[in-house]
Amino acid sequence: MATVELRNLRKTYLHEEIIKGVSLVIAEREFIVFVGPSGCGKSTLLRMIAGLEDISAGDLLIDGQRVNDTEPARRGLAMVFQSYALYPHMNVYRNMEFSLRLAGMPEAERRQRIGDVARILQLDPYLDHKPGQLSGGQRQRVAIGRAIVRNPRVFLFDEPLSNLDAALRGQMRVELASLHRRLGATTIYVTHDQVEAMTMADRIVVLNKGVVEQIGTPLELYHRPRNLFVARFMGSPPMNLLPVTINAQIPEGSVQVRTETLSVSIPTQQTGLEAGAPATLGIRPEHIRIDPQGAVQGVIEISERLGAVTLLHVRLPDGQMIVVQTGGDNADRADTPIRMTFEEEHCHLFDADGMALARSTDHPLLAGA
Amino acid sequence: MARTSTHMRHAAITVLAWGIALWMFFPILWMVLTGFKSEPDAISTPPHFFFSPTISSYQDVFARENYWHFATNSVVISAMATVVALLVSVPAAYAMAFLPGPRTRMTLLWMLSTRMLPSVGVLVPIYLLARATGLLDSRTGLIVIYMLTNLPITVWMLYTFFREVPVAILEAGRMDGATRWQEVTQVLMPLALPGIASTGLLSLILCWNETFWSLNLTSSIAAPLTTFIASFSSPEGLFFAKLSAASTLAVAPIMVFGWVSQKQLVRGLTFGAVK
Structure with missing residues (x-):
């Protein structure tokens, strides 16, 4: 597991600054949630960490090494997308196997790993199903499984629960929290839902218009909002x-x-x-x-x-x-x-x-x- | 009452659809029928719907020209032009769909606009170029020309298909460690395969039917079936039955091919329009 450090990260797109200097040190095994209204830059920030967006200025360090110009796959991260982004033409087994195969892992080891992960996520009965034959919750599990098999240093989640209905969302929230406890992986999680942020985070980063409004534990943010924006955003009603x-x-x-x-x-x-x-x-x-x-x-x-x-x-x-x-x-x-x-x-x-x-x-x- | 009127409307639409279909199909039917007529029957007025069929026109056609020579040229030229067009347009469409720049849209429109220019407008320069490079009456020459004239269409179609593929799936591939090549061959291509297939089919049909360049740039060695038909056309509409027989022979392969692949074609041509 790993530490992640953001040093004054900036993103400029078409002459407009979307991320205006974000600094943050994420500890090993920490569960960090980026939260904010839509358009606040939380997804962009996550994608910059993932390597899917270029970093315009500042440094990104994973385990103390600068990875600004490192290919996404070489950063040792795994990402779960909002739309799950499963490979529709591959069955569940192949979906989870893809990264391992690309990494040149021997067949027996791949089989072993996928078997283990499928057991944790209760996916064994669906290994030969295509994503189209699965329910939303099962697809979500496959997407998480695909991330876990790679044994990444850091997990990235981009609004993973927003396509699920309310009941399933509550259930997956608990499952994700217990999965995090079990794997102890450093996790960065993006959501616009402050309930998800409050319930899962070790620390929450509240973003607004590309600027960090406050960083703190859920209760700190709730009881000691630094400004009106955080006061308004955290808490329901x-x-x-x-x-x-x-x-x-x-x-x-x-x-x-x-x-x-x-x-x-x-x-x-x-x-x-x-x-x-x-x-x-x-x-x-x-x-x-x-x-x-x-x-x-x-x-x-x-x-x-x-x-x-x-x-x-x-x-x-x-x-x-x-x-x-x-x-x-x-x-x-x-x-x-x-x-x-x-x-x-x-x-x-x-x-x-x-x-x-x-x-x-x-x-x-x-x-x- | 409402039910009856719905039934009536359905019936009316069915009749209308059949009417239009038959109207469009009639020239082809007439061509096939005329091919089996004797020459006097073929040009008689009023036209004969009932006649004693004969295959003498077909015998004459086969006796006069080597059909298989032209057919082979058509197959080779259409297939090669299509393969090369796909090889060029898949990467082009990938770049335009997933890595668009500020001028991508303009480039696409400009490409399409080249299709609006009448071919005859560039006949002289193309002819001179072909002569200078020794590509007159060669399969290679036609393959190059067909490939180039179809590129705007194949790039546009593939671009449309690729745009339907969620970017997140390609990004997931990148996160999983796929190189650009693996991303395209193992993630994008399998997903867009129906689209690539329909693009290829359309390109084949367009190449097969292309007449202008084949008539102007080939004479015998590389002449495809369109030239074969033209060689049977004579002034004053003489030998109408033989012309019909030759035309039937020329369009039959692509018609059978279109029939077999029509499901794929319809899906391809309406892709994005109906979801």
């Missing part, structure tokens, strides 16, 4: 964001912000905040409590009952909509006026440039991180 005005800095590490109708004191280590400056208050739906004595009032517009939890879409007096997550047994209906409390220690504050202000409290799971 997304964080509530309200434009506010800084009211006053209270000396002992907290700041008071207000809108026309509400006022909240947020603990922060940031100093030198100017009264009257615009800012954005962020609070996740699960950190708003329904509280008859609460300071914030609103009217329920829609109540989405998901069973385990209920999401209340609440209109504040100034017309802003927020989402409040409550228990599944909440009985409130639409048009009911309610009162709420924002859990202050869980509030995020972003300055006019969208950057998060330093927090003074932290999530217990992140202590020491």
Whole structure:
């Protein structure tokens, strides 16, 4: 297994810079997820690592060796494509054998390897089937098998689950995670689905317009978003964001912000905040409590009952909509006026440039991180 | 009610389709029939649908010209021109489909535009070139000309077929360690084989039917079947039965060939249009 290092990688295409200097060190056995909206450059970055796209500037190192100009196959990587990209004219066995045959591996060894991989992925009964005769999930498994047989130093996945239906996607997510634990392979995984990113990653790289917005563990990104983009992107339903005005800095590490109708004191280590400056208050739906004595009032517009939890879409007096997550047994209906409390220690504050202000409290799971 | 009208419409379409098919087929049928008539029957007005068939025209044709000589030329020239055209156009279409540059589209259109020029427009230069290089009345000369005139069509067709192959499959091949050559021969070609086959078939048919260059650049040694037909055409429509017999002999091989391969051809010609 291997380490991968990206040093200020850049990609220019037709005079337009798509990847604007990405630096990252990926440790051995690490599961890294590139996540971001479509067009953010995550697939391009993966393809640059794979060798399918030229690197315009910067260095790519695998195990400390610069591989910018090395042929894809010689980089020791294996890739699973979004469309699976199986060879339709070859059966499952031949699909997995292709790379081994090209590498000149003896027949007996090939048979042995493919047998082992087929067993892990439960593909034995389908070895003589053509890809066209397989279901989506089975094709996916063949694509993974084709990557595994090569015993690569690094696995690359390009949105591998996006063509599967929701139930199968959940199942494959678990299978991929356990496969990663079993093989212990360094893995780079691209997705636009933040649930996949949260559940599988050791570390997540959030990309936006070719720039890294934040790198961190799933919980770091969730609880300590560095800016508004990450705050918006991670979490479902997304964080509530309200434009506010800084009211006053209270000396002992907290700041008071207000809108026309509400006022909240947020603990922060940031100093030198100017009264009257615009800012954005962020609070996740699960950190708003329904509280008859609460300071914030609103009217329920829609109540989405998901069973385990209920999401209340609440209109504040100034017309802003927020989402409040409550228990599944909440009985409130639409048009009911309610009162709420924002859990202050869980509030995020972003300055006019969208950057998060330093927090003074932290999530217990992140202590020491 | 609705059901009856659907039935009526189907019936009408069927009748119309048969009508058009027969209308298009009629000249060929007439040619075959005329080949079995005596010369007076062949030119009689009104035309005779019923007559006592004779093979005397065929006997005359075989007596006057060596059919097999022309037929061999047709087969060799068409096959060679097609093979060379494919050898040139597969790499060309690969480059255009998978490694397009800013001028690829223009190059393709320019290639196609050369087909719009009437052949006679370049007759003199081509004739002079052929004479200077000693390729007049040689199979090689016709093979080169046929190959070149068909290249725009074969490149275009292959380009269209290759574009249907998902790029990711070729990239998977590259990731698996395939060289460019292995990528083309072991991944792309097997996938595009139906397309390559229909392109080859079309090229064969076009070469077989090509008349202009064969008449102008060959006389006897390298003359294909189109020249063979022309040698039976005489002014004032004399010897109509013999001309018909010769024509039947010339088109029969390619018709049988087209019949056998029609499934492949139809698939090839409608590829991309119907999915």
